[in-house]
Amino acid sequence: MDATEEEIIARCQRGDRAAFQLLVARYQRRAYGIAYGMLRNSDDAMDAAQDAFVKVLRNIHGFKGESSFYTWFYRIVVNVCIDHCRKHRKFKNVEYDDTYKRRDESDGVAPLVGNTRPLHPGFSFENDELGQVLNAALDTLTENHRTIILLREVEGLSYEEIAETMDCHLGTVMSRLHHARKNLQKALKPYLDAAGNPLGDRAGAGVRKPRKEDLE
Protein backbone atom coordinates (compact mmCIF):
# COMPACT_ATOMS: atom_id res chain seq x y z
CA MET A 1 0.00 0.00 0.00
CA ASP A 2 1.28 3.48 -0.84
CA ALA A 3 2.37 5.64 2.06
CA THR A 4 0.02 8.48 2.89
CA GLU A 5 1.18 12.03 2.43
CA GLU A 6 1.25 12.53 6.19
CA GLU A 7 3.52 9.51 6.59
CA ILE A 8 5.83 10.71 3.84
CA ILE A 9 6.04 14.19 5.36
CA ALA A 10 6.72 12.77 8.82
CA ARG A 11 9.53 10.66 7.38
CA CYS A 12 10.93 13.70 5.53
CA GLN A 13 10.91 15.61 8.81
CA ARG A 14 12.99 12.82 10.33
CA GLY A 15 15.54 13.30 7.54
CA ASP A 16 14.55 10.34 5.37
CA ARG A 17 15.90 11.19 1.91
CA ALA A 18 14.03 8.31 0.25
CA ALA A 19 10.78 9.76 1.56
CA PHE A 20 11.76 13.12 0.17
CA GLN A 21 12.23 11.58 -3.26
CA LEU A 22 8.70 10.21 -2.97
CA LEU A 23 7.48 13.72 -2.25
CA VAL A 24 9.39 15.03 -5.26
CA ALA A 25 7.91 12.33 -7.47
CA ARG A 26 4.43 13.19 -6.23
CA TYR A 27 4.70 16.95 -6.68
CA GLN A 28 7.27 17.64 -9.38
CA ARG A 29 4.76 17.80 -12.20
CA ARG A 30 2.62 20.29 -10.29
CA ALA A 31 5.65 22.33 -9.31
CA TYR A 32 6.85 22.45 -12.88
CA GLY A 33 3.33 23.23 -14.13
CA ILE A 34 2.82 26.25 -11.94
CA ALA A 35 6.39 27.44 -12.59
CA TYR A 36 5.95 27.04 -16.32
CA GLY A 37 2.69 28.97 -16.16
CA MET A 38 4.37 31.81 -14.31
CA LEU A 39 7.69 31.88 -16.14
CA ARG A 40 6.61 30.49 -19.54
CA ASN A 41 9.99 29.08 -20.26
CA SER A 42 10.78 25.41 -19.75
CA ASP A 43 14.37 25.88 -18.55
CA ASP A 44 13.40 28.58 -16.06
CA ALA A 45 10.50 26.44 -14.88
CA MET A 46 12.78 23.46 -14.30
CA ASP A 47 15.18 25.65 -12.31
CA ALA A 48 12.36 27.14 -10.26
CA ALA A 49 10.84 23.73 -9.51
CA GLN A 50 14.26 22.48 -8.46
CA ASP A 51 14.75 25.51 -6.20
CA ALA A 52 11.33 24.98 -4.69
CA PHE A 53 12.15 21.41 -3.69
CA VAL A 54 15.42 22.55 -2.15
CA LYS A 55 13.44 25.01 -0.04
CA VAL A 56 10.92 22.33 0.87
CA LEU A 57 13.78 20.12 2.05
CA ARG A 58 15.23 22.95 4.12
CA ASN A 59 11.93 24.06 5.61
CA ILE A 60 9.94 20.88 6.00
CA HIS A 61 10.81 20.70 9.70
CA GLY A 62 8.81 23.87 10.10
CA PHE A 63 5.72 22.46 8.42
CA LYS A 64 3.24 21.96 11.26
CA GLY A 65 0.30 20.69 9.28
CA GLU A 66 -1.77 23.75 10.14
CA SER A 67 -2.46 24.22 6.44
CA SER A 68 -2.57 21.50 3.83
CA PHE A 69 0.80 20.47 2.51
CA TYR A 70 0.03 21.45 -1.06
CA THR A 71 -0.99 25.01 -0.23
CA TRP A 72 2.22 25.32 1.80
CA PHE A 73 4.11 23.84 -1.12
CA TYR A 74 2.43 26.05 -3.75
CA ARG A 75 3.37 29.05 -1.71
CA ILE A 76 7.00 28.05 -1.89
CA VAL A 77 6.81 27.47 -5.65
CA VAL A 78 5.11 30.81 -6.21
CA ASN A 79 7.67 32.64 -4.09
CA VAL A 80 10.53 30.96 -5.93
CA CYS A 81 9.06 32.03 -9.27
CA ILE A 82 8.62 35.58 -8.04
CA ASP A 83 12.17 35.56 -6.75
CA HIS A 84 13.32 34.32 -10.15
CA CYS A 85 11.42 37.10 -11.90
CA ARG A 86 12.77 39.75 -9.58
CA LYS A 87 16.23 38.58 -10.42
CA HIS A 88 15.50 38.71 -14.13
CA ARG A 89 13.22 41.75 -13.92
CA LYS A 90 10.52 39.90 -15.76
CA PHE A 91 7.39 41.17 -14.01
CA LYS A 92 6.27 44.76 -13.93
CA ASN A 93 5.11 44.73 -10.29
CA VAL A 94 6.61 43.14 -7.24
CA GLU A 95 4.30 42.86 -4.25
CA TYR A 96 5.20 39.59 -2.64
CA ASP A 97 7.13 38.86 0.52
CA ASP A 98 9.94 36.48 -0.13
CA THR A 99 10.55 34.70 3.12
CA TYR A 100 12.84 32.05 1.81
CA LYS A 101 16.59 32.06 1.35
CA ARG A 102 18.34 31.42 -1.92
CA ARG A 103 19.32 27.92 -2.92
CA ASP A 104 22.36 26.34 -1.43
CA GLU A 105 23.75 23.91 -3.96
CA SER A 106 25.05 21.71 -1.17
CA ASP A 107 21.50 20.60 -0.31
CA GLY A 108 21.93 18.01 -3.01
CA VAL A 109 18.37 17.55 -4.24
CA ALA A 110 18.48 15.29 -7.27
CA PRO A 111 17.57 16.95 -10.58
CA LEU A 112 13.94 16.69 -11.51
CA VAL A 113 13.14 14.08 -14.10
CA GLY A 114 10.24 13.12 -16.27
CA ASN A 115 9.03 16.59 -17.22
CA THR A 116 11.78 17.65 -19.53
CA ARG A 117 10.46 16.62 -22.89
CA PRO A 118 10.51 19.45 -25.41
CA LEU A 119 7.33 21.42 -25.85
CA HIS A 120 5.02 20.50 -28.65
CA PRO A 121 6.23 22.76 -31.46
CA GLY A 122 2.85 24.35 -32.09
CA PHE A 123 1.67 24.54 -28.51
CA SER A 124 4.11 26.51 -26.44
CA PHE A 125 3.64 30.05 -25.23
CA GLU A 126 6.30 31.25 -27.65
CA ASN A 127 5.85 29.33 -30.84
CA ASP A 128 2.57 30.38 -32.37
CA GLU A 129 0.45 33.46 -32.73
CA LEU A 130 -2.13 32.53 -30.12
CA GLY A 131 0.57 31.56 -27.66
CA GLN A 132 2.27 34.90 -28.17
CA VAL A 133 -0.99 36.77 -27.66
CA LEU A 134 -1.64 34.86 -24.44
CA ASN A 135 1.94 35.44 -23.35
CA ALA A 136 1.61 39.17 -23.95
CA ALA A 137 -1.71 39.23 -22.10
CA LEU A 138 -0.16 37.45 -19.11
CA ASP A 139 2.63 40.02 -19.16
CA THR A 140 0.09 42.79 -18.57
CA LEU A 141 -0.96 41.19 -15.28
CA THR A 142 0.73 41.75 -11.95
CA GLU A 143 2.37 38.81 -10.23
CA ASN A 144 -0.59 38.41 -7.91
CA HIS A 145 -3.14 38.39 -10.71
CA ARG A 146 -1.11 35.98 -12.80
CA THR A 147 -0.55 33.66 -9.86
CA ILE A 148 -4.20 33.61 -8.89
CA ILE A 149 -5.48 32.75 -12.34
CA LEU A 150 -2.92 29.97 -12.68
CA LEU A 151 -3.76 28.50 -9.28
CA ARG A 152 -7.44 28.54 -10.20
CA GLU A 153 -7.44 27.55 -13.87
CA VAL A 154 -4.43 25.27 -14.06
CA GLU A 155 -4.17 23.83 -10.56
CA GLY A 156 -7.89 23.88 -9.84
CA LEU A 157 -7.53 25.29 -6.33
CA SER A 158 -10.66 26.54 -4.58
CA TYR A 159 -10.91 30.19 -3.58
CA GLU A 160 -10.23 29.20 0.02
CA GLU A 161 -7.11 27.25 -0.94
CA ILE A 162 -5.88 30.14 -3.08
CA ALA A 163 -6.45 32.54 -0.17
CA GLU A 164 -4.46 30.22 2.07
CA THR A 165 -1.67 29.85 -0.48
CA MET A 166 -1.40 33.56 -1.12
CA ASP A 167 -2.18 34.65 2.42
CA CYS A 168 -5.00 36.96 1.45
CA HIS A 169 -8.75 37.28 1.97
CA LEU A 170 -11.38 35.45 -0.07
CA GLY A 171 -12.68 38.76 -1.37
CA THR A 172 -9.21 39.61 -2.62
CA VAL A 173 -9.01 36.29 -4.44
CA MET A 174 -12.34 36.96 -6.16
CA SER A 175 -11.51 40.49 -7.18
CA ARG A 176 -8.03 39.58 -8.46
CA LEU A 177 -9.38 36.61 -10.36
CA HIS A 178 -12.05 38.76 -11.93
CA HIS A 179 -9.49 41.36 -12.95
CA ALA A 180 -7.12 38.75 -14.39
CA ARG A 181 -9.84 37.05 -16.39
CA LYS A 182 -11.13 40.34 -17.70
CA ASN A 183 -7.69 41.27 -18.98
CA LEU A 184 -7.08 37.90 -20.60
CA GLN A 185 -10.51 37.90 -22.20
CA LYS A 186 -9.93 41.35 -23.60
CA ALA A 187 -6.66 40.27 -25.19
CA LEU A 188 -8.09 37.02 -26.50
CA LYS A 189 -11.45 38.36 -27.66
CA PRO A 190 -10.67 38.06 -31.37
CA TYR A 191 -9.77 34.43 -30.83
CA LEU A 192 -12.85 33.73 -28.76
CA ASP A 193 -15.14 35.39 -31.28
CA ALA A 194 -13.63 34.42 -34.60
CA ALA A 195 -15.30 31.84 -36.77
CA GLY A 196 -13.39 28.57 -36.65
CA ASN A 197 -11.51 29.93 -33.67
CA PRO A 198 -8.67 27.88 -32.22
CA LEU A 199 -10.56 27.38 -28.99
CA GLY A 200 -13.64 26.00 -30.64
CA ASP A 201 -12.17 22.62 -31.41
CA ARG A 202 -10.46 22.10 -28.10
CA ALA A 203 -12.31 23.78 -25.30
CA GLY A 204 -15.46 21.70 -25.41
CA ALA A 205 -19.09 22.65 -25.27
CA GLY A 206 -18.45 25.60 -23.01
CA VAL A 207 -17.07 27.71 -25.82
CA ARG A 208 -19.73 29.52 -27.71
CA LYS A 209 -20.26 29.03 -31.40
CA PRO A 210 -19.46 31.94 -33.74
CA ARG A 211 -22.29 34.43 -33.95
CA LYS A 212 -23.87 35.40 -37.24
CA GLU A 213 -22.15 38.79 -37.18
CA ASP A 214 -18.77 37.10 -36.70
CA LEU A 215 -19.26 35.28 -39.96
CA GLU A 216 -20.30 38.27 -42.03
Add this chain to the structure above:
Amino acid sequence: MNEQELERLERYVDGELPPDEAAEVERHLEEIPAWADARADLIGVGALLRERVEAGVD
Protein backbone atom coordinates in the same frame (compact mmCIF):
# COMPACT_ATOMS: atom_id res chain seq x y z
CA MET B 1 -24.17 42.12 -17.85
CA ASN B 2 -22.79 44.28 -15.12
CA GLU B 3 -19.64 43.60 -13.11
CA GLN B 4 -21.55 42.14 -10.18
CA GLU B 5 -23.32 39.65 -12.46
CA LEU B 6 -20.06 38.70 -14.12
CA GLU B 7 -18.44 38.06 -10.76
CA ARG B 8 -21.38 35.89 -9.74
CA LEU B 9 -21.10 33.94 -12.98
CA GLU B 10 -17.38 33.42 -12.32
CA ARG B 11 -18.14 32.03 -8.90
CA TYR B 12 -20.70 29.72 -10.50
CA VAL B 13 -18.21 28.49 -13.12
CA ASP B 14 -15.66 27.96 -10.35
CA GLY B 15 -18.16 25.97 -8.29
CA GLU B 16 -18.06 28.51 -5.48
CA LEU B 17 -21.73 29.51 -5.30
CA PRO B 18 -24.17 28.10 -2.75
CA PRO B 19 -26.94 25.96 -4.30
CA ASP B 20 -29.70 28.58 -4.18
CA GLU B 21 -27.58 31.18 -5.95
CA ALA B 22 -26.29 28.57 -8.39
CA ALA B 23 -29.87 27.68 -9.33
CA GLU B 24 -30.57 31.31 -10.09
CA VAL B 25 -27.49 31.56 -12.30
CA GLU B 26 -28.58 28.41 -14.13
CA ARG B 27 -31.92 30.04 -14.88
CA HIS B 28 -30.12 33.07 -16.30
CA LEU B 29 -27.91 30.83 -18.40
CA GLU B 30 -30.94 29.17 -19.95
CA GLU B 31 -32.87 32.34 -20.54
CA ILE B 32 -30.33 35.06 -21.33
CA PRO B 33 -27.91 34.59 -24.23
CA ALA B 34 -25.45 37.15 -22.83
CA TRP B 35 -24.97 34.97 -19.76
CA ALA B 36 -24.33 31.89 -21.88
CA ASP B 37 -21.85 33.82 -24.03
CA ALA B 38 -20.03 35.15 -20.98
CA ARG B 39 -19.79 31.65 -19.55
CA ALA B 40 -18.38 30.39 -22.86
CA ASP B 41 -15.71 33.09 -22.80
CA LEU B 42 -14.78 32.28 -19.21
CA ILE B 43 -14.45 28.59 -19.96
CA GLY B 44 -12.62 29.29 -23.22
CA VAL B 45 -9.94 31.44 -21.63
CA GLY B 46 -9.43 28.95 -18.82
CA ALA B 47 -9.18 26.06 -21.26
CA LEU B 48 -6.65 27.90 -23.37
CA LEU B 49 -4.48 28.75 -20.39
CA ARG B 50 -4.64 25.18 -19.09
CA GLU B 51 -3.85 23.78 -22.50
CA ARG B 52 -0.77 25.95 -22.92
CA VAL B 53 0.60 25.12 -19.51
CA GLU B 54 -0.17 21.42 -19.78
CA ALA B 55 1.46 21.30 -23.22
CA GLY B 56 4.55 22.83 -21.67
CA VAL B 57 4.52 20.30 -18.85
CA ASP B 58 4.01 17.27 -21.09
